[in-house]
Amino acid sequence: MAWIGLAIILLGTSIAAFPIALQRALTICQSADCLTFNVAVINQPTPEEVLVLQQLGLSIGHYAIYQVAFVLLPCLLSFFVSVLLIWRPGQKRMVWFMAFTFLLWSWFFPPDITYQVVPPSWHRFINIFLLAPYYVTWQLMFFLFPDGHFAPRWVAPVALGRVGLIVAGLLFPGSVLDENTWPMWVGVAVNASVICLGVYCQFYKYRHGALQHRRQTRWVVFSLSAVLVPGFLFLGLLSLPAFTQPSLLRLLAYPPFTLVIAGVYLSFAVSILRHRLWDIYIIINRALVYGSLSAVVVGAYIMVVGALSTLLYVHGSLFVSILGTGVVALLLVPLRERLQRTANRLMYGERDDPHAVLSRLGQRLEETLTPDMLLSAIVETVAQALRLPYVAIALKEGEQFKTTAEYSAGQSTERPFIVDEAGALTLPLVHQAETIGQLIVVSRAPGEEFSLADHRLLANIAHQAGMAAQAARLAVDLQHSRKRLITSREEERRRLRRDLHDGLGPTLASHSFQLEEAIELLAGDPDNGVASDPIAAAALLRDLKTQTQVMVADIRRLIYQLRPPALDELGLLGALRIQAVQLTKTNQELHIAVETAPAQLPPLPAAVEVAAYRIVLEALTNVIRHAQARRCRVHLSFIAGQPEMLEVTIMDDGLGLPSRFQAGIGLISMRERAEELGGVCLIDSTATGGTRVIARLPFVSLEAS
Template identity: 45%
Template sequence: MMSQKTARRLSWSIALIAIVIVTIGLIISVFALIADGQRATFSHQFFTPVLTLSYCVVGALVASRHPRNPIGWMFCVTGFLSAVNMFSAGYSLYAEIGDIPETLPGVTIAQWLDLWLWLPNTLLPFTFLLLLFPDGRLLSARWRPVAWAAGIGTAAMAFAVAFSPEPSEFLGITGSNPLGIPGAANAMNALIAFAAPLLLIGIFGSIASIAVRFRRSVGVERAQVKWLAYAAIFVIVGNFVGGIFWAISPGDSSALEFSIVMTFVTLVGIVLATGIAILRYRLWDIDILINRTLVYGLLSALVITFYVVIVGLLGILLQTEESLPIALIGTGIVAVSFQPLRERLQRRVNRLMYGERNDPYAVLGRLSERLEVVVASQSVLPTIVETVVEALKLPYAAITLKDGDDFVTAAEYTRTPVSERMSASEIETLPLVYQTETIGQLILAPRAPGEAFSQTDLRLLETIARQAGVAAYNVRLAQDLQHSRERLVSTREEERRRLRRDLHDGLGPVIAAMSFKLDAIHNLADRDADAVKKLTAELKMQMQEALGDIRRIAYDLRPPALDELGLVGALKAHITAYNQLHGLQIRLEAPENPPPLPAAVEVAAYRIALEAMTNVSRHAGAQHCCVRLSLPGDLWLEITDDGRGMSEAVRAGVGLISMRERAEELGGVCVTETLPQGGTGVKARLPLPPALAGITGEPAWNLSVS
């Protein structure tokens, strides 16, 4: 088995030799075109270098990395044959135009090679590439007859054309064959008739093979085959159009040239489709080499094309046979346009491989445009990840939002399945931050396993992450607002249910019983005075119970003490009664004359303070408790004790959750913690309207929530 190092040297050596040969052939062809532009054809000389470069570059890259894949070697050999064809065609043309075939060595061989060498170059991509792409193996053993038909048909057709003593006019060959076998015309025609159906089986069978492979493939392989399937369709359409022109005007040289041009273009399309499949979907993970090769390969092809066109046009316009001045002028024009052309090609290739990472303004502009048309908040984050994936050609991206100590996926977008070879350490995670608070994460999969994000990628992604952090914060606010609305509706309905239950199950039966007893009193008023007195006493007791229920319901809605005494006065009254009943020494520190506070703030602060004092009495084992109330812009409430503190294993119960929810409903916060000196502290901040902000009194502590 050939080692990878040997394969690399061999494949690139073949590619280098082919490029040298095709360059020499191009130079000879240029001189021939300058010498006689009227009689010289342009198809082979113009397109063969581009085709040779395509074959050699893609073939050498594939063969050097995967020696066991025959696609790379097939491209290398085809590129070499294409270069030899270019050289033989140019050499023959130069000898023909100069009318000096007897003075040039090897002209006969060159003319002979020019007759038939183009056949394998043309047929191999239409057959074996389609059969073997992308892994170098047939779909199954059932496709071997198609491969045999393609191979035998190609060999038979090339042999027949190479040694036929008569011109193969059906292939557009009108010249004589210098090495044709005399008297073998009938045998060669029979061989051609034998090869033609085999080639049809091979070509159409290969197209059917790629269609079946595409239908069966999934994920990455399906995306790879798709490129070649599109190229196959392009080949069919291009050759069909070229064949129509040739069929309409079989004797017209322009129709023949157009048919040859279409053949070359479709061949280049197949080779480039193979390269794009390797490039975009990482079949062989050679992105950096492909990037540079595509840039300089295309640059070389365009430079050669410009040079040929410029030199040819200048020769025709100036009507001169002096090649040196024309060549110098053409070289100067190409040299001036080299750098701008290279930069433009580099940008196009980078966009093809890496998306728009080098144009951050375009990415951010597209993201802004898409977000402007998003109506629902739940569509914002999916729009962001989809834009990032499509703009940077990434396989996967997701946004997670922080939920407590965990991160929950809020949006994700998959462009291509993430490779199983990709480890978790290769996934890039960027924090989404809003005003120093981590809102979530932007999770991104690299373009291929083992390919880290470049610094250019990271700079753009960090910029996007900053914008996404603001968007994620707004989405979370919208979600919190929706959840708050849902909680408000749920709380309202629960409160209505509780009131209905209290009225129906409590006051309802009592009042009904009172009504019955009034009827009984009325009936017994004249007959049994003792019974009337007894019923009257029971009626009075039930009325007192009903009155107590009414007061309890009203107290649950809003403590009357708040309306009568205000927040500070209500707390004083409660603390005084609590100290007398429970023996716990509670001290209140609050402003003497606080301003009137909003009703919701008063109720929340009162309920939080009462719940905290109840917890101190029941669970803290404390001797002293302090309730502090201050108004520096907002209402600040702190309840501390000298008890045993909270254990880390203790989970928040109904009371602690209720205190936190009361504060959050008003846009504030409430936290419970163990104090450094011992004991427990409950700290709450409740926002006040701007009209009450700035009232004197600073809290003796800072409230922060982690």
């Protein structure tokens, strides 16, 4: 209802003021004050300008329609946008604020005309309820759009102080608080400073805001860069003599500025209603460059011409104009290149300087103390250097990729939204021809494709990140291996303690009692009349001998589980051949061959021997149980290099792996034994249908550990 009431008041006063505005534009001005250009009034033609219009075949009526039409253009646009906003359901407070702001901007005519359609007693009402909100919303919308908050926070006192000053000046007209009593340069300086601060707020929100707000702010940044700054410089040009003398140029000067205002209105409207309508990154880039270039060129021209005119005491000289144009022309090319680099850096980060990005990345990696922070440092550096909303690194775990480090310019809840809407570019992280992960980057805007320069730089970064990812993965694997080693050691200690406590301990205690009883049987007890019984003592000792033999077998079993004695007696090759013979005796249909290359293996670390021995025995056990094979070949080969390693291959001609293969406890233990040494254990089917197990056991990892 408040919006409807305000709309009725504004439309009513504007319709009533329309004939007055038209009549003013039709009135020939005889005063010199009419030559002063003012955007807040309807400009009237001078007699000289009427003659110029007549020479062109135009009447003063044509000029009046031309002038009033361009006043109405931004106002009608604002009213239309306000209607669209107010009809959108479920709006937030900021949208309501913008709806009323657009409605106030649709006030067709300046206050001096509006005052003529209402009684004088209403002037204070117009000042308080129409003019004050009009100026306040115009000032605040640059600070509050699009989220309704002041950012950075320190601008809030300045903005609110400016609002208070506007309201005070309207409540107490004619006082020192009224801007109309100030010198013109003071008013211009205050308004320009506040508007520049509001423009800075929009750029700040564009750089630091959430993703949704950045997309809306782009349009405002575009309009401020493309039209607003050159527009105000255009107003500065209007102070030159060419625009303060009766001429056709002065008559035609107002419409371009109204188009500037309409452009700003339109940018706010699009950012609210259809902020994803077009990808305007390139437009913004060009607008920043050429808008700033226009501003600097016009400013430089004004300064040069003004300075030369003052020094030479000439005005309107062709020589001065040509000289000023020459100075500006000399500055044009280097200035454009510098502005282009600045705009690219603002929007695309350091894309045009790959050496700086890689140096910065290398410096961050050198400063990172722990391997687990390497990937986080990479994604953060890449995102900040290239102005990307989201960067992540996913490492390969089995056949899947798991995200291990990510960086988002917004909040954590925005990350799925960013990737789903904007899409992502995935680059492989490769180390020694093996894909170990992915670098995931999201473009700066939805639908925007990365340029060739972006692809080249990201490829170089992915190369560096591949080595860092491998280092991080090795650090994680080492940590997991240490945990498994500690766990295995503790489990082994627990097992030994249990076997010694539950087996050997009670047995030795029992032996002590039995020996004591045998001594008593042999000695007898003459004092109590008990004679010795050698036969019973001998039987007891024979029973004790049997128990001791069982205990010795248990001790040998414990020792064998720690390290098979055959490895120390026969070596790895001899121990495996003995086991192959024993297994062949239990399954006479299976022939097992044990081979080496070279024929004589070099001395092997103890842990490598144990791991190879256990892996081969587990593989042979699986062959006997599941493969139904007739031949099995065990091949041991020494591989020289850095590091040196032992490769163990067990291959049979059996049934092979099932279609739905799932590793059991035995196969998992084989892999764990290889991984504990820093090696690998691979299981697959052969071309002929059998199964092949390949284990590579490096020497260096063991010695280092």
